[in-house]
Amino acid sequence: MIQYPNGTRKNASRPQQANTSRRGMTLESDINQTNESYLIYNKAVIHKKPTPIQVVHVDYPARNKAKIVEAYYRHASTTDYNGIYKGKYIDFEAKETKNRTIFPLALLHQHQIDHLRSVLQHGAIAFLIIRFTSLNETYLVYAQDIFEYISTHKSKSLPLPWIREIGTMVEETYHAPCDYLPIIDQRLKENL
Amino acid sequence: MIQYPNGTRKNASRPQQANTSRRGMTLESDINQTNESYLIYNKAVIHKKPTPIQVVHVDYPARNKAKIVEAYYRHASTTDYNGIYKGKYIDFEAKETKNRTIFPLALLHQHQIDHLRSVLQHGAIAFLIIRFTSLNETYLVYAQDIFEYISTHKSKSLPLPWIREIGTMVEETYHAPCDYLPIIDQRLKENL
Numbered sequence: 001m002i003q004y005p006n007g008t009r010k011n012a013s014r015p016q017q018a019n020t021s022r023r024g025m026t027l028e029s030d031i032n033q034t035n036e037s038y039l040i041y042n043k044a045v046i047h048k049k050p051t052p053i054q055v056v057h058v059d060y061p062a063r064n065k066a067k068i069v070e071a072y073y074r075h076a077s078t079t080d081y082n083g084i085y086k087g088k089y090i091d092f093e094a095k096e097t098k099n100r101t102i103f104p105l106a107l108l109h110q111h112q113i114d115h116l117r118s119v120l121q122h123g124a125i126a127f128l129i130i131r132f133t134s135l136n137e138t139y140l141v142y143a144q145d146i147f148e149y150i151s152t153h154k155s156k157s158l159p160l161p162w163i164r165e166i167g168t169m170v171e172e173t174y175h176a177p178c179d180y181l182p183i184i185d186q187r188l189k190e191n192l
Numbered sequence: 193m194i195q196y197p198n199g200t201r202k203n204a205s206r207p208q209q210a211n212t213s214r215r216g217m218t219l220e221s222d223i224n225q226t227n228e229s230y231l232i233y234n235k236a237v238i239h240k241k242p243t244p245i246q247v248v249h250v251d252y253p254a255r256n257k258a259k260i261v262e263a264y265y266r267h268a269s270t271t272d273y274n275g276i277y278k279g280k281y282i283d284f285e286a287k288e289t290k291n292r293t294i295f296p297l298a299l300l301h302q303h304q305i306d307h308l309r310s311v312l313q314h315g316a317i318a319f320l321i322i323r324f325t326s327l328n329e330t331y332l333v334y335a336q337d338i339f340e341y342i343s344t345h346k347s348k349s350l351p352l353p354w355i356r357e358i359g360t361m362v363e364e365t366y367h368a369p370c371d372y373l374p375i376i377d378q379r380l381k382e383n384l
Contacts, residue, residue: 039310042310045311045316047269047270049241049242050241050242050243051245051247053245053263055243055245066264066265067262067263068260068264068265069261069262071259071260071263072259072260073260076242077239078239082275083274084283084315084316085314087314087315088281089279089281091276115237118231118234118237119237119275119276121234122276122277122278123278
């Protein structure tokens with residue numbers, strides 16, 4: 001049987017009502033709402049980066065009104081989220097999967113892997129937030145743990161038992177539907 | 193006569209050729225090129241955030257090809273640049289002015305001021321890069337110096353002599369047309 005040494009499953013018994021009421025909310029909107037809450041309560045300044053778009057043509061139907069009429073999505077060169085918490089540079093990517101047993105590494109793009117490696121080298125707190133939508137379980141897994149796994153395993157996915165053991169379950173709290181900062185706090189405390 | 197105690201004008205005598213050859217390059221493209229160079233040489237990971245755009249309608253003229261046909265510019269809620277250098281969270285905004293004597297504070301938007309104040313509180317290295325295009329002079333001015341000036345003066349602009357004294361001129365180096373990291377190094381050294 002799998003053990004959960006960090007008590008990471010303690011919210012597995014959260015009231016069913018809380019789960020169903022938020023059904024359909026995406027991880028992205030949960031994280032955005034969480035970051036907004038962190039900003040309002042002055043805990044951290046962490047933002048989602050806008051999607052990069054190449055604008056080709058803009059119309060001006062009225063003065064001071066710009067309407068983009070031709071544009072294309074560009075490839076990002078970083079992760080989606082970064083910012084500052086307790087003086088530390090924070091950088092992460094968020095991914096959802098319907099899979100119930102593994103996280104397919106194909107969901108992580110090469111530029112995201114490269115960027116996470118790069119910021120890690122410079123001293124960032126870098127991680128992935130992975131939500132298993134079918135299980136309604138969300139985990140924070142540090143980038144260095146993922147890179148260590150990748151370098152020692154030939155698998156093209158992260159098994160859920162490994163994520164449960166190495167990662168930490170992200171709790172849903174009143175103001176923060178994806179309250180990941182307490183997990184960072186734990187790490188900062190351990191590193192003191 | 194104005195003194196330059198930090199020797200910040202030492203590149204005022206840079207070869208004329210270097211100036212004219214790069215005429216027409218914007219501050220933004222200079223900074224992007226600089227950040228790319230920092231990334232290539234593994235000095236720092238600092239990126240410009242994409243412009244936030246609200247996509248309303250997307251056409252699919254071919255499979256796997258998305259063409260945005262209706263979209264609008266949104267207001268940003270942060271500065272344009274952030275990243276990590278030597279373990280520190282870096283955050284800045286870049287502004288150009290044709291003015292030869294002052295930097296008009298109106299060029300700095302309220303959300304940029306709010307964001308800079310906010311990240312400063314959390315321990316960021318936050319600053320403005322200001323280019324006086326008519327003079328071909330570029331300065332790095334730390335956000336806390338600007339906030340101190342704003343709180344003690346009623347002026348709606350930063351005078352160039354004050355910027356020359358409090359800020360530091362940003363040099364153009366071979367790989368980095370707006371080589372601002374050495375100025376940060378100086379600050380990190382002083383804080384040790």
